[in-house]
Amino acid sequence: MNLDVHALRTFSQLAHSGAETAAWSLSELTGIETHVNVTKVELETASDVECEFREQDFVSIRIGFSGGLDGRTILAFDRESAMNVVEAILPGASAGDELATSGLKEIGNIMLGGFIDGWANHLGTTIDITTPTYLDVDSDGPLDDFTVGDEGYGGESDHIIVFRNQLETVSDPVTFYLYMVPTADSVETIVDTATNAEEALPIETFTAFSDMIADGAEQASTDISAMTGTETTVDVSRLSFVPIEGVPMQLDDTTRTGVVLEFEGVPSGYIAILFDEPSSERIASALLPGVDAGAEMRQSAIQEIGNIITSGFIDGWANRLETTIEISPPQFVHDLGPAIIDPLATELAQQQDYAFLIDSTIRTNDHEFTCDIYALPNEKELHDALDQLTARPA
Incomplete structure (x- = not known):
């Protein structure tokens, strides 16, 4: 198929x-x-x-x-x-x-x-x-x-x-x-009623990419555990196809703290690493044990872990696709969830009507903190990357 x-x-x-x-x-x-x-x-x-x-x-x-x-x-x-x-x-x-x-x-x-x-x-x-x-x-x-x-x-x-x-x-x-x-x-x-044969890819390619997403989330979970000393697990990891205007609606109106980064290569796009406010406070405290850290130091800690999570999440794609994906410095964000994602979707909306949304949730077993990862790759470039994946043996 x-x-x-x-x-x-x-x-x-x-x-x-x-x-x-x-x-x-x-x-x-x-x-x-x-x-x-x-x-x-x-x-x-x-x-x-x-x-x-x-x-x-x-x-x-x-x-x-x-x-x-x-x-x-x-x-x-x-x-x-x-x-x-x-x-x-x-x-x-x-x-x-x-x-x-x-x-x-x-x-x-x-x-x-x-x-x-x-x-x-x-x-x-x-x-x-x-x-x-x-x-x-x-x-x-x-x-x-x-x-x-x-x-x-x-x-x-x-x-x-x-x-x-x-x-x-x-x-x-x-x-x-x-x-x-x-x-x-x-x-x-x-x-059979809707596919353009020239652009179609085997569905196994999409499932292979879905597995890559899951592997990236597992790596991110491992990185969080290593940095905080707290065991974490991947709660859910999935690939969605959604109208571009619906992307911000995937998040509720809870205030989130985290980072936004741009990645460039095949594919390019945006990624957000977000924590609810209690989780961000606990993450910062775990990264700065015994330190009476001010707002600036805690922000820096969130940026650091966001950068490391992104690297672990994205590097697996680059290795599997045999390509290079560069990541921008992390931009600290603190806002309502939809307000954080909306500018990213708006950028992609200049080129596409629908988006492939990658979302993963990582949490501790005792729900001490939760980390949500949202990635928005460029649709055409993701197609090109998956096309390369199809042509390459597993």
Whole structure:
């Protein structure tokens, strides 16, 4: 199976259109005005998706689909958001009771059914859906017993393609997520309608790059542990394809401290190493033990670790691609997350409408601190780099 930007754009547009139908369905059912915030196409592992559901403590509805396309869809809420929606159609329902569960299943059935209908209409086919299943923290995972196919994506059975839509209500602070996870054969069905053969690359190339990202995150985790003396692990690492204007929306409005750097080579782009404020304070203290450090010294410590994390993260790409990638001096940042990323996306928007977003999260086992890595490579140059990767034996 080959994949290119044209196919990814089609994926994104179809997923966004289906999500808009789902949002409209919720608005009609509950009277709560709802809109689609952002749509992403992600290449990641099933374990990363399962981990996210556990970490976020989602309440979700799962529906399978088969026929013209096969796979699963999941509607996921945090608990408070789930009850806000249920109360709009079933006043008096209590969290976790049978009435609330039934109401949430009905909402999921209507929204996910509308989402799948959009794909069926585009492909001119029929897609059947199963009855909805309610999932809680003690239930099976959203992808239990799900496989992408015997061969997976070019033999990479541990990777999945996920269509992720973030929806928000206008008046009340309700945010929820609509996931679609198709089988490999279903992805190929969609690809066949949208791919430009001259620009397409084997999907194994994308999975190989995804593995490189994971390796880079592991190296960054090792570097953080070595510098701070605290054991860290990679929580999640993924490659996403997202409309350029949606990139800043990937971060919440939490104030972040960290560094931004530019990298030049094949590919070029930008990278941000960000900590929430408590994490940045703990990182600085770990780097400056026993020192009564002022703001300037703590800023310098954050810049130093940001520079080292970036080097470990990017150097692996350069080695695998057999190229040189230069990194600029780190620029210290302290602002709301979207405000930090927006200028980087704006720079890339002069050349492209969509972005490949690389994001990894590293944390300590006791959640003492968390580090988020966001990389935005130039789309065309990343294609050139992946093309070189395709031509070179593993």
